[in-house]
Amino acid sequence: MTTSVHEIPPLGDVLRTAHVVALPMVTRFRGITVREAAVFEGPNGWTEFSPFVEYGDEESSAWLAAAFDYGWAEAPAALRPSIPVNATVPAVAAADVPAVLARFPGARTAKVKVADPGQSLADDVARVAAVREALGSEGRIRVDANALWNVDEAEHAIRALEQFDLEYVEQPVATVPELAELRRRVSRLGILIAADESVRKAADPLAVARAGAADVLVIKAQPLGGVSTALSIMAEAGLPCVVSSALDTSIGLAMGAALAAALPSLEFDCGLGTAALFESDVTDAPLLPVDGAIPVRRVVPSESLLASNAASPERRRWWLARIERCHGLLSAARAAAE
Numbered sequence: 247m248t249t250s251v252h253e254i255p256p257l258g259d260v261l262r263t264a265h266v267v268a269l270p271m272v273t274r275f276r277g278i279t280v281r282e283a284a285v286f287e288g289p290n291g292w293t294e295f296s297p298f299v300e301y302g303d304e305e306s307s308a309w310l311a312a313a314f315d316y317g318w319a320e321a322p323a324a325l326r327p328s329i330p331v332n333a334t335v336p337a338v339a340a341a342d343v344p345a346v347l348a349r350f351p352g353a354r355t356a357k358v359k360v361a362d363p364g365q366s367l368a369d370d371v372a373r374v375a376a377v378r379e380a381l382g383s384e385g386r387i388r389v390d391a392n393a394l395w396n397v398d399e400a401e402h403a404i405r406a407l408e409q410f411d412l413e414y415v416e417q418p419v420a421t422v423p424e425l426a427e428l429r430r431r432v433s434r435l436g437i438l439i440a441a442d443e444s445v446r447k448a449a450d451p452l453a454v455a456r457a458g459a460a461d462v463l464v465i466k467a468q469p470l471g472g473v474s475t476a477l478s479i480m481a482e483a484g485l486p487c488v489v490s491s492a493l494d495t496s497i498g499l500a501m502g503a504a505l506a507a508a509l510p511s512l513e514f515d516c517g518l519g520t521a522a523l524f525e526s527d528v529t530d531a532p533l534l535p536v537d538g539a540i541p542v543r544r545v546v547p548s549e550s551l552l553a554s555n556a557a558s559p560e561r562r563r564w565w566l567a568r569i570e571r572c573h574g575l576l577s578a579a580r581a582a583a584e
Protein backbone atom coordinates (compact mmCIF):
# COMPACT_ATOMS: atom_id res chain seq x y z
CA MET A 247 0.00 0.00 0.00
CA THR A 248 1.32 3.45 -0.77
CA THR A 249 1.03 5.50 2.35
CA SER A 250 0.44 9.18 1.81
CA VAL A 251 2.10 11.01 4.66
CA HIS A 252 1.14 14.51 5.51
CA GLU A 253 3.32 15.05 8.55
CA ILE A 254 6.67 13.44 9.35
CA PRO A 255 8.01 14.91 12.58
CA PRO A 256 11.75 14.72 13.27
CA LEU A 257 12.64 11.32 14.78
CA GLY A 258 14.09 13.00 17.87
CA ASP A 259 10.75 14.67 18.65
CA VAL A 260 9.05 11.27 18.49
CA LEU A 261 11.55 9.32 20.59
CA ARG A 262 11.80 12.05 23.25
CA THR A 263 8.31 11.35 24.62
CA ALA A 264 7.99 7.70 23.55
CA HIS A 265 6.87 5.07 26.05
CA VAL A 266 6.52 1.37 25.31
CA VAL A 267 3.96 -0.58 27.29
CA ALA A 268 2.96 -4.23 27.61
CA LEU A 269 -0.68 -4.39 28.67
CA PRO A 270 -2.07 -7.61 30.18
CA MET A 271 -5.31 -8.87 28.61
CA VAL A 272 -8.25 -10.23 30.58
CA THR A 273 -8.70 -13.09 28.09
CA ARG A 274 -6.46 -14.35 25.35
CA PHE A 275 -7.38 -12.62 22.08
CA ARG A 276 -5.90 -13.37 18.66
CA GLY A 277 -3.39 -15.55 20.51
CA ILE A 278 -2.28 -12.49 22.49
CA THR A 279 -2.19 -12.31 26.29
CA VAL A 280 -0.04 -9.18 26.52
CA ARG A 281 -0.47 -6.31 24.06
CA GLU A 282 2.62 -4.22 23.33
CA ALA A 283 2.25 -0.63 22.10
CA ALA A 284 4.28 2.56 21.76
CA VAL A 285 2.73 5.92 22.63
CA PHE A 286 4.20 9.39 22.18
CA GLU A 287 3.13 13.01 22.29
CA GLY A 288 2.67 15.37 19.35
CA PRO A 289 1.62 19.01 19.34
CA ASN A 290 -2.05 17.93 19.15
CA GLY A 291 -1.81 15.36 21.92
CA TRP A 292 -0.84 11.77 22.66
CA THR A 293 -0.84 9.27 19.82
CA GLU A 294 -0.18 5.56 19.35
CA PHE A 295 1.93 3.24 17.19
CA SER A 296 1.04 -0.41 17.75
CA PRO A 297 1.38 -2.71 14.73
CA PHE A 298 1.33 -6.34 15.86
CA VAL A 299 4.83 -7.59 16.63
CA GLU A 300 4.90 -10.03 13.71
CA TYR A 301 4.22 -7.30 11.12
CA GLY A 302 7.06 -6.20 8.83
CA ASP A 303 8.32 -2.63 8.52
CA GLU A 304 6.56 -1.88 5.24
CA GLU A 305 3.13 -2.72 6.67
CA SER A 306 3.99 -1.07 9.99
CA SER A 307 4.90 2.25 8.38
CA ALA A 308 1.23 2.88 7.59
CA TRP A 309 0.58 2.57 11.33
CA LEU A 310 3.32 5.14 12.00
CA ALA A 311 1.81 7.52 9.43
CA ALA A 312 -1.47 7.17 11.37
CA ALA A 313 0.28 8.00 14.65
CA PHE A 314 1.79 11.13 13.08
CA ASP A 315 -1.54 12.13 11.56
CA TYR A 316 -3.32 11.91 14.92
CA GLY A 317 -0.55 13.62 16.92
CA TRP A 318 0.57 16.25 14.43
CA ALA A 319 -2.17 16.97 11.85
CA GLU A 320 -5.48 18.77 12.26
CA ALA A 321 -8.26 16.39 13.33
CA PRO A 322 -11.53 16.48 11.34
CA ALA A 323 -14.61 17.96 13.00
CA ALA A 324 -16.47 15.58 15.34
CA LEU A 325 -20.08 15.22 14.20
CA ARG A 326 -21.13 13.27 17.34
CA PRO A 327 -19.98 13.29 20.99
CA SER A 328 -19.92 9.52 21.55
CA ILE A 329 -19.65 6.31 19.52
CA PRO A 330 -21.89 3.27 20.13
CA VAL A 331 -19.73 0.15 20.42
CA ASN A 332 -20.11 -3.59 20.22
CA ALA A 333 -19.03 -6.02 22.90
CA THR A 334 -16.07 -8.02 21.58
CA VAL A 335 -16.35 -11.69 22.52
CA PRO A 336 -13.10 -13.66 22.08
CA ALA A 337 -13.26 -17.39 21.29
CA VAL A 338 -14.14 -18.26 24.88
CA ALA A 339 -16.21 -21.21 26.12
CA ALA A 340 -19.96 -20.59 25.99
CA ALA A 341 -20.07 -20.68 29.81
CA ASP A 342 -17.74 -17.67 29.94
CA VAL A 343 -19.86 -15.48 27.62
CA PRO A 344 -21.87 -13.71 30.37
CA ALA A 345 -18.66 -12.64 32.15
CA VAL A 346 -17.25 -11.21 28.89
CA LEU A 347 -20.47 -9.34 28.05
CA ALA A 348 -20.59 -7.88 31.57
CA ARG A 349 -17.42 -5.93 30.73
CA PHE A 350 -19.38 -4.00 28.02
CA PRO A 351 -22.26 -2.42 29.96
CA GLY A 352 -25.15 -1.26 27.79
CA ALA A 353 -23.83 -2.77 24.54
CA ARG A 354 -26.75 -3.89 22.33
CA THR A 355 -24.39 -5.43 19.78
CA ALA A 356 -21.81 -8.21 20.18
CA LYS A 357 -19.07 -9.28 17.82
CA VAL A 358 -18.23 -12.93 18.37
CA LYS A 359 -14.98 -14.53 17.26
CA VAL A 360 -15.50 -17.83 15.44
CA ALA A 361 -13.39 -20.35 13.48
CA ASP A 362 -10.64 -20.30 16.10
CA PRO A 363 -8.04 -22.95 15.24
CA GLY A 364 -8.41 -25.83 17.69
CA GLN A 365 -12.14 -25.33 18.13
CA SER A 366 -15.09 -26.83 16.29
CA LEU A 367 -18.18 -25.40 14.64
CA ALA A 368 -20.11 -26.81 17.61
CA ASP A 369 -18.05 -24.53 19.91
CA ASP A 370 -18.91 -21.55 17.69
CA VAL A 371 -22.60 -22.45 17.69
CA ALA A 372 -22.61 -22.81 21.48
CA ARG A 373 -20.81 -19.47 21.96
CA VAL A 374 -23.14 -17.58 19.60
CA ALA A 375 -26.16 -19.24 21.23
CA ALA A 376 -24.95 -18.04 24.64
CA VAL A 377 -24.57 -14.50 23.27
CA ARG A 378 -28.09 -14.54 21.78
CA GLU A 379 -29.43 -15.83 25.10
CA ALA A 380 -27.69 -13.03 27.01
CA LEU A 381 -28.59 -10.18 24.61
CA GLY A 382 -32.17 -11.20 23.95
CA SER A 383 -33.97 -10.99 20.62
CA GLU A 384 -33.32 -7.24 20.23
CA GLY A 385 -29.54 -7.67 20.44
CA ARG A 386 -27.42 -7.58 17.31
CA ILE A 387 -24.85 -10.28 16.69
CA ARG A 388 -22.02 -10.25 14.18
CA VAL A 389 -19.36 -12.95 13.88
CA ASP A 390 -15.72 -12.60 12.80
CA ALA A 391 -13.86 -15.57 11.29
CA ASN A 392 -10.61 -13.69 10.55
CA ALA A 393 -10.34 -15.37 7.12
CA LEU A 394 -10.00 -18.85 8.65
CA TRP A 395 -12.69 -20.64 6.64
CA ASN A 396 -12.63 -21.72 3.00
CA VAL A 397 -15.76 -21.01 0.96
CA ASP A 398 -17.43 -24.38 1.66
CA GLU A 399 -16.63 -24.24 5.39
CA ALA A 400 -17.96 -20.69 5.53
CA GLU A 401 -21.20 -21.58 3.79
CA HIS A 402 -21.68 -24.56 6.11
CA ALA A 403 -20.92 -22.49 9.23
CA ILE A 404 -23.19 -19.64 8.13
CA ARG A 405 -26.05 -22.11 7.64
CA ALA A 406 -25.45 -23.41 11.19
CA LEU A 407 -25.25 -19.90 12.71
CA GLU A 408 -28.02 -18.27 10.69
CA GLN A 409 -30.65 -19.33 13.27
CA PHE A 410 -29.18 -16.72 15.67
CA ASP A 411 -30.02 -13.86 13.29
CA LEU A 412 -26.65 -12.45 12.27
CA GLU A 413 -26.11 -8.78 11.47
CA TYR A 414 -23.14 -9.69 9.26
CA VAL A 415 -20.26 -12.14 8.90
CA GLU A 416 -16.82 -10.47 9.05
CA GLN A 417 -14.03 -11.76 6.80
CA PRO A 418 -15.34 -15.34 6.57
CA VAL A 419 -12.78 -16.20 3.86
CA ALA A 420 -9.39 -14.80 2.87
CA THR A 421 -9.54 -13.37 -0.64
CA VAL A 422 -11.72 -10.97 -2.60
CA PRO A 423 -12.78 -13.64 -5.16
CA GLU A 424 -13.71 -16.00 -2.29
CA LEU A 425 -15.70 -13.25 -0.57
CA ALA A 426 -17.53 -12.60 -3.85
CA GLU A 427 -18.26 -16.31 -4.35
CA LEU A 428 -19.50 -16.78 -0.77
CA ARG A 429 -21.58 -13.62 -0.98
CA ARG A 430 -23.31 -15.04 -4.07
CA ARG A 431 -23.94 -18.33 -2.29
CA VAL A 432 -25.47 -16.86 0.89
CA SER A 433 -27.27 -13.86 -0.58
CA ARG A 434 -30.58 -15.76 -0.54
CA LEU A 435 -30.21 -16.13 3.24
CA GLY A 436 -30.07 -12.35 3.61
CA ILE A 437 -26.63 -12.57 5.25
CA LEU A 438 -24.37 -9.53 4.87
CA ILE A 439 -20.64 -9.94 4.31
CA ALA A 440 -18.13 -7.55 5.92
CA ALA A 441 -14.51 -7.18 4.83
CA ASP A 442 -11.74 -6.49 7.36
CA GLU A 443 -8.39 -8.05 6.40
CA SER A 444 -9.36 -7.52 2.73
CA VAL A 445 -9.33 -3.80 3.48
CA ARG A 446 -6.54 -3.30 6.01
CA LYS A 447 -4.02 -5.81 4.63
CA ALA A 448 -4.74 -5.36 0.93
CA ALA A 449 -2.45 -3.67 -1.59
CA ASP A 450 -5.58 -1.75 -2.61
CA PRO A 451 -8.08 -1.23 0.25
CA LEU A 452 -10.78 -0.30 -2.28
CA ALA A 453 -10.51 -3.47 -4.40
CA VAL A 454 -13.05 -5.38 -2.30
CA ALA A 455 -15.62 -2.60 -2.66
CA ARG A 456 -14.99 -2.24 -6.39
CA ALA A 457 -15.44 -6.00 -6.87
CA GLY A 458 -18.80 -5.86 -5.09
CA ALA A 459 -17.47 -8.58 -2.76
CA ALA A 460 -18.71 -7.08 0.53
CA ASP A 461 -21.73 -5.24 1.94
CA VAL A 462 -19.91 -3.57 4.84
CA LEU A 463 -16.30 -2.46 5.41
CA VAL A 464 -14.46 -2.76 8.71
CA ILE A 465 -12.11 0.20 8.97
CA LYS A 466 -9.13 0.55 11.30
CA ALA A 467 -7.38 3.91 11.50
CA GLN A 468 -3.82 2.72 12.13
CA PRO A 469 -3.34 0.15 9.32
CA LEU A 470 -4.99 2.47 6.81
CA GLY A 471 -2.48 5.26 7.53
CA GLY A 472 -4.63 7.41 9.79
CA VAL A 473 -7.88 9.27 10.23
CA SER A 474 -7.75 11.41 7.10
CA THR A 475 -6.68 8.59 4.74
CA ALA A 476 -9.30 6.27 6.22
CA LEU A 477 -11.98 8.94 5.72
CA SER A 478 -11.09 9.23 2.02
CA ILE A 479 -11.13 5.44 1.60
CA MET A 480 -14.57 5.22 3.19
CA ALA A 481 -15.94 8.04 1.07
CA GLU A 482 -14.64 6.44 -2.10
CA ALA A 483 -15.84 2.94 -1.16
CA GLY A 484 -19.42 4.11 -0.81
CA LEU A 485 -20.30 1.24 1.56
CA PRO A 486 -21.48 1.40 5.17
CA CYS A 487 -18.45 1.22 7.48
CA VAL A 488 -17.71 -0.05 10.97
CA VAL A 489 -14.75 1.62 12.66
CA SER A 490 -12.89 -0.89 14.76
CA SER A 491 -9.85 -1.13 17.00
CA ALA A 492 -6.68 -3.12 16.48
CA LEU A 493 -6.69 -3.91 20.20
CA ASP A 494 -5.30 -0.45 20.82
CA THR A 495 -4.63 1.22 24.15
CA SER A 496 -7.15 3.94 25.03
CA ILE A 497 -4.98 6.40 23.07
CA GLY A 498 -5.40 4.41 19.84
CA LEU A 499 -9.09 3.92 20.65
CA ALA A 500 -9.41 7.71 20.86
CA MET A 501 -7.94 7.90 17.34
CA GLY A 502 -10.61 5.43 16.18
CA ALA A 503 -13.33 7.39 17.95
CA ALA A 504 -12.16 10.59 16.21
CA LEU A 505 -12.47 8.76 12.89
CA ALA A 506 -15.94 7.38 13.69
CA ALA A 507 -17.03 10.82 14.91
CA ALA A 508 -16.13 12.40 11.57
CA LEU A 509 -18.18 9.97 9.44
CA PRO A 510 -21.23 11.61 7.85
CA SER A 511 -23.28 8.48 8.55
CA LEU A 512 -22.72 5.75 11.14
CA GLU A 513 -25.19 2.90 10.67
CA PHE A 514 -23.46 0.19 12.70
CA ASP A 515 -22.01 0.02 16.20
CA CYS A 516 -18.22 0.24 16.17
CA GLY A 517 -15.58 -2.20 17.44
CA LEU A 518 -13.99 0.37 19.72
CA GLY A 519 -14.92 -1.05 23.12
CA THR A 520 -11.80 -3.18 23.45
CA ALA A 521 -10.32 -1.28 26.42
CA ALA A 522 -12.64 -3.63 28.31
CA LEU A 523 -10.41 -6.57 27.28
CA PHE A 524 -7.38 -5.11 29.08
CA GLU A 525 -6.50 -5.77 32.70
CA SER A 526 -4.77 -2.37 32.76
CA ASP A 527 -4.42 0.58 30.35
CA VAL A 528 -2.16 3.63 29.91
CA THR A 529 -4.58 6.13 31.46
CA ASP A 530 -6.56 6.61 34.65
CA ALA A 531 -9.58 7.48 32.47
CA PRO A 532 -9.70 4.63 29.91
CA LEU A 533 -12.18 4.74 27.00
CA LEU A 534 -14.31 1.99 28.52
CA PRO A 535 -17.85 1.51 27.21
CA VAL A 536 -20.53 3.22 29.31
CA ASP A 537 -24.21 2.81 28.31
CA GLY A 538 -22.96 1.00 25.19
CA ALA A 539 -20.79 3.86 23.92
CA ILE A 540 -17.37 5.47 24.30
CA PRO A 541 -16.84 9.25 24.39
CA VAL A 542 -15.01 11.17 21.64
CA ARG A 543 -12.07 12.85 23.35
CA ARG A 544 -8.29 12.96 23.59
CA VAL A 545 -6.63 10.60 26.05
CA VAL A 546 -3.67 11.55 28.23
CA PRO A 547 -1.60 8.76 29.76
CA SER A 548 -0.78 8.56 33.45
CA GLU A 549 2.91 8.57 34.44
CA SER A 550 2.31 5.86 37.01
CA LEU A 551 0.53 3.50 34.55
CA LEU A 552 3.17 4.11 31.87
CA ALA A 553 5.69 3.08 34.53
CA SER A 554 3.83 0.09 35.96
CA ASN A 555 2.97 -1.24 32.47
CA ALA A 556 6.36 -0.41 30.94
CA ALA A 557 7.78 -3.07 28.62
CA SER A 558 11.17 -4.57 29.43
CA PRO A 559 14.24 -2.55 28.37
CA GLU A 560 14.86 -5.08 25.61
CA ARG A 561 11.33 -4.73 24.22
CA ARG A 562 11.55 -0.95 24.51
CA ARG A 563 14.75 -0.96 22.43
CA TRP A 564 13.02 -3.22 19.87
CA TRP A 565 10.06 -0.82 19.51
CA LEU A 566 12.21 2.31 19.29
CA ALA A 567 14.34 0.68 16.58
CA ARG A 568 11.14 -0.24 14.74
CA ILE A 569 9.91 3.35 14.94
CA GLU A 570 13.26 4.53 13.57
CA ARG A 571 13.12 2.10 10.61
CA CYS A 572 9.49 2.95 9.78
CA HIS A 573 10.27 6.66 10.10
CA GLY A 574 13.04 6.08 7.54
CA LEU A 575 10.63 4.31 5.18
CA LEU A 576 8.07 7.11 5.41
CA SER A 577 10.75 9.76 4.83
CA ALA A 578 12.10 7.86 1.80
CA ALA A 579 8.58 7.42 0.38
CA ARG A 580 7.94 11.12 0.69
CA ALA A 581 11.30 12.05 -0.83
CA ALA A 582 10.51 9.75 -3.79
CA ALA A 583 7.12 11.39 -4.26
CA GLU A 584 8.58 14.89 -4.39
Ligand SMILES: O=C(O)CCC(=O)c1ccccc1C(=O)O
Pocket residue numbers: 276332333334357390392442490491492493516517518519520
Ligand atom coordinates in the same frame (compact mmCIF):
# COMPACT_ATOMS: atom_id res chain seq x y z
O1 LIG B 1 -14.05 -5.21 16.22
C1 LIG B 1 -13.97 -5.45 17.44
O2 LIG B 1 -14.96 -5.68 18.13
C2 LIG B 1 -12.64 -5.44 18.13
C3 LIG B 1 -11.41 -5.46 17.29
C4 LIG B 1 -11.05 -6.79 16.70
O3 LIG B 1 -11.86 -7.68 16.65
C5 LIG B 1 -9.69 -7.00 16.26
C6 LIG B 1 -8.66 -6.56 17.07
C7 LIG B 1 -7.34 -6.78 16.75
C8 LIG B 1 -7.03 -7.43 15.58
C9 LIG B 1 -8.04 -7.87 14.73
C10 LIG B 1 -9.37 -7.64 15.04
C11 LIG B 1 -10.41 -8.05 14.04
O4 LIG B 1 -11.43 -7.39 13.87
O5 LIG B 1 -10.20 -9.00 13.32
Ligand SMILES: [Mg+2]
Pocket residue numbers: 390392416417442443464
Ligand atom coordinates in the same frame (compact mmCIF):
# COMPACT_ATOMS: atom_id res chain seq x y z
MG1 LIG C 1 -11.96 -8.63 12.01
